[in-house]
Amino acid sequence: MFTPSTLAVAYRNSETHIRDLAQRLQLPKYRLTSELKFVTDYDYLLMHQDDALVIAKTGKGAPKPVSVELASGAVDHRRKFGGGKGQDIAKACGLTKRQGLTIFDATAGLGRDAFVLASLGCNVTLYERVGFVRELLCDGVDRAKMVVDIADIMERISLALDTIFEVEEEECVDVVYLDPMFPHNDKSSAAVKKEMAFFRDLVGHDADADSLLPKAMLLARYRVVVKRPKGAPYLNGEEPSFRLDGKSGRFDIYVKRSLDHN
Template sequence: MRHSIAVATNDKIFESEARSLAMSLGLVFLSLNVPIKFVTQYDYLILKTQDGIAIAKTGKGAPKPVCVDFTSGAADHRRRFGGGKGQDIAKAVGLNKRPGLSVLDATAGLGRDAFVLACLGCSVSLCERVNFVRAMLEDGLYRGTFYHEVADIVANMHLLDTDIKGVDSGSQFDVVYLDPMYPHMDKSSAAAKKEMAFFRDLVGQDLDADALLPHALRLAQYRVVVKRPKGAPFLNHAKPTYQLEGKSGRFDIYVLKSLDSLHAVR
């Protein structure tokens, strides 16, 4: 099902910026003069507000709008209390073997995992092919530069202007990280995060997810890490070198070269 979406603002100060954003995304601009719950002509609105760019579901009972925010909420909590290099994602990319890795997050989304890796000292390049999600991510990174707690972290997060297929074949990253959108599973419906519900509703599945792996293997120097739900098939039907199992999912690791070998020392 295709959902209707527009760019909107209820603040005259941001109307010019909102119009420019709508034009860049190829969407209609809507000057909002009623509460979101009363908007009926669009299913979703991309809001331009003083707090940044957010995605909001319209209609009665709609949840709070979602934006990319690295300064508070879940991202801030994970930065301070997430477990450092003991986290599964840190082990999966190989930070237990070598610090300061360069990582390409080729399915960046709202940037949550990329932010965790940047917190742990990685230099992270991000790809996001959905235009309005990319705009939200760019906005969140920009706003993060004004907060001293995370300014140095977001400075290590570099948003690319292409998807993984457009990354120069001469580029090399220590690790390429993939977390493609996977079909919603009933077992996790009660705990599904609202931003993931937005993604599934608006973006849909990554139907070409299998095609991501060959590109990742081409760009990675040491390993490719694929985040998968439990029970999900291997990406591109390729068996990984090994796996790390978590409570709700797993990491499939494709090792190309050992990070702790003599050849890996810089």
């Protein structure tokens, strides 16, 4: 679970918005200019770098800071060359069967999966419960909205303030997508990218992930899609209607109703 004692907010004197962020998230704060010496009391800092909100690990040999980048890097590369609706995530959500699906991404994280789905024509609402991750997401979404190239995609993305547990059954959507954190074994942890280590350190694993499935089943009109690492047990111990197995992970699909129905 999230351990705020290892995270602080760093800001320069003029960066009042970051200072406000510290207050909002109830995190300790430091002015980088005069109090740099205290920075290493914390494992991670939330700070501004090149106009982006980033999370940075402190100390020697720390990996590159992480931010939400939807208009460049790996996410952009995947949009252009990732295989479109041929990707397993698209097949799992049923994008080959129906256009313009509405989707709740109930475990949004850094928004990469949500962006793939929106770039393939879905209208996606993002839910993220950890405050600092939601702030990174909000910052990344705001910056991506300024990029003309992907303006149409960004119009299909919205960020909620709560979690799906606050959503009423009447507000259902076509598909609910779940990708909770799973405790990796040593073998698979080698594959976890260095820069994503903060997720493991700070967010931990989502021990209550099982409870997402029954709620998602109430909110989905057609299906619930669960992304799982290879070898992980079924969420909530429930066998899916079918699964799509990939190299490093799989999608479990819980069908409620055929996508051919209205």
